[in-house]
Amino acid sequence: MAIDIGERLKTIRKMHNLSQRELSRRAGVTNSTISLIEQNRVSPSIDSLKKVLAALPMSLIDFFTMDMKPKQDSFFSREDLVELSDGGSSLLLVGATRRNRKLRVLHEIYAPGSGSGENMISHEGEESGVVIKGTIQITLGTEVRDLKEGEAYYIDSLMPHSFRNVSDEECQIVSAATPPNF
Amino acid sequence: MAIDIGERLKTIRKMHNLSQRELSRRAGVTNSTISLIEQNRVSPSIDSLKKVLAALPMSLIDFFTMDMKPKQDSFFSREDLVELSDGGSSLLLVGATRRNRKLRVLHEIYAPGSGSGENMISHEGEESGVVIKGTIQITLGTEVRDLKEGEAYYIDSLMPHSFRNVSDEECQIVSAATPPNF
DNA sequence: GCCTGGTGTTCAATATAATTTACAAATAAA
DNA sequence: TTTATTTGTAAATTATATTGAACACCAGGC
Numbered sequence: 001m002a003i004d005i006g007e008r009l010k011t012i013r014k015m016h017n018l019s020q021r022e023l024s025r026r027a028g029v030t031n032s033t034i035s036l037i038e039q040n041r042v043s044p045s046i047d048s049l050k051k052v053l054a055a056l057p058m059s060l061i062d063f064f065t066m067d068m069k070p071k072q073d074s075f076f077s078r079e080d081l082v083e084l085s086d087g088g089s090s091l092l093l094v095g096a097t098r099r100n101r102k103l104r105v106l107h108e109i110y111a112p113g114s115g116s117g118e119n120m121i122s123h124e125g126e127e128s129g130v131v132i133k134g135t136i137q138i139t140l141g142t143e144v145r146d147l148k149e150g151e152a153y154y155i156d157s158l159m160p161h162s163f164r165n166v167s168d169e170e171c172q173i174v175s176a177a178t179p180p181n182f
Numbered sequence: 183m184a185i186d187i188g189e190r191l192k193t194i195r196k197m198h199n200l201s202q203r204e205l206s207r208r209a210g211v212t213n214s215t216i217s218l219i220e221q222n223r224v225s226p227s228i229d230s231l232k233k234v235l236a237a238l239p240m241s242l243i244d245f246f247t248m249d250m251k252p253k254q255d256s257f258f259s260r261e262d263l264v265e266l267s268d269g270g271s272s273l274l275l276v277g278a279t280r281r282n283r284k285l286r287v288l289h290e291i292y293a294p295g296s297g298s299g300e301n302m303i304s305h306e307g308e309e310s311g312v313v314i315k316g317t318i319q320i321t322l323g324t325e326v327r328d329l330k331e332g333e334a335y336y337i338d339s340l341m342p343h344s345f346r347n348v349s350d351e352e353c354q355i356v357s358a359a360t361p362p363n364f
Numbered sequence: 365g366c367c368t369g370g371t372g373t374t375c376a377a378t379a380t381a382a383t384t385t386a387c388a389a390a391t392a393a394a
Numbered sequence: 395t396t397t398a399t400t401t402g403t404a405a406a407t408t409a410t411a412t413t414g415a416a417c418a419c420c421a422g423g424c
Contacts, residue, residue, distance in 0.1 A: 003242075005228060019401065030383050035403060042381055043229035045411075046187060060185075064243045201371065212413050217373060224411055227381075 003064070006040035009052065012063075013038075016056060026055035110136065110171040115164030134171030137164045185246070188222035191234065194245075195220075198238060208237035292318065292353040297346030316353030319346045 013023050013034075020034040027034075028051055036042045037052075044052075046060075053063055135148050139162045146166075165171040195205055195216075202216040209216075210233055218224045219234075226234075228242075235245055317330050321344045328348075347353040 020403095021401080031402080032384080032404085033382055036382080039403085043227040045225040045227050045381070046231065047225035048382075049228065061246045064246050202373095203371080213372080214374085214414080215412055218411080221373085227411070229380095230412075 004040070005044070005049075006038040008063070009034075010038045012056060012058065023052065023055060027052040028055075110134075110163070110165035112165055112168045112170065115162060134165065134169050135167045136171050137166045138162075139164075186222070187226070187231075188220045190245070191216075192220040194238060194240065205234065205237060209234040210237075292316075292345070292347035294347055294350045294352065298344045316347065316351050317349045318353050319348045320344075321346075 013020070016023075018026075020038070021031040024031040024034045029048055033042075033044070033048060034052065037044045037048075049063075050060060053060060135146055137144065137146050195202070198205075200208075202220070203213045206213040206216045211230055215224075215226070215230060216234065219226050219230075231245075232242060235242060315331060317328055319326065319328050
């Protein structure tokens, strides 16, 4: 089961909503190069592949390591959460239906108008979070969604994503990133 | 800190004690290709790199993922083992001084004359074991070592290795492989 | 000494990847 | 509709990776 480099690149490019020309412009190669690679009509040099991936941005390691997982749920309502007991505390588990989870949880606070930055983030791994106060606007690929208190997300970090608090009150979320350190 | 493909390939090739010509013959490319790649005078095509790595054998993923760790101890005497208590049982931890361990332990039995096969094994990850009965001969790169009852090993799986029971009595070892499943 | 077989490197010729330029289909605006 | 823009693809050219055949070097045997 050799990896299909062309199809893989095409998938990643579309995740970023980039055309062959736009990606080639950012990568410093020609659109023909992208086209030929995606059709598997050439075996790109490491140089070229590295240039293309750097424009996404993505490392060679991530490119070869990433496994194309079947699409799973990205958003969860409160009733989709599973409650775990942990000593005296109680944890709400997000994405319990997803297999092979490997996450670490964080607590983040967003002031009104703040966000995760201009550009979308994309990297190998998984990322999840819960809104515990206020409202957060999440952009996932082309999909934009407002999550309110008690709602949650669970996405593949490869899908470009960004956060922004477009409301006028403070927003807090509990987020998790892979790989887990506890 | 871009990865030095040439140097990396050279290192792996030498771990297998292969000449450029021998590797090129197995990979189905010419010795010149190997030479130029190792000198970073060309950027190999994915096709070529894949062919070369397949002859080791090694996957593209492992090639780009592997981190060149500083050399650590490969062999341990009995007094180098750390004893762990686990309920009613007692575990002897091998390579306690090594950081970021991630192992799974097994129990293997070797009849006289048997071994792990002709060719040396090489893959990303770590591997460790303890001799609990008899004597095992371990070949690690060019180094050959006889381990007796109570002695142990902890090696990078990337370093080509093989086991063989050259004695006339049964040999048992407790081995461990990465990644861990418990 | 002179051989023989091994090593890694270099260079001209060849095979292939990347570019340049062009084309046709789809989309949007006038 | 017509015009302009953007999309992905294709052919010819250019650039580069790979090959094939040398080369110099080294170790061991005669």
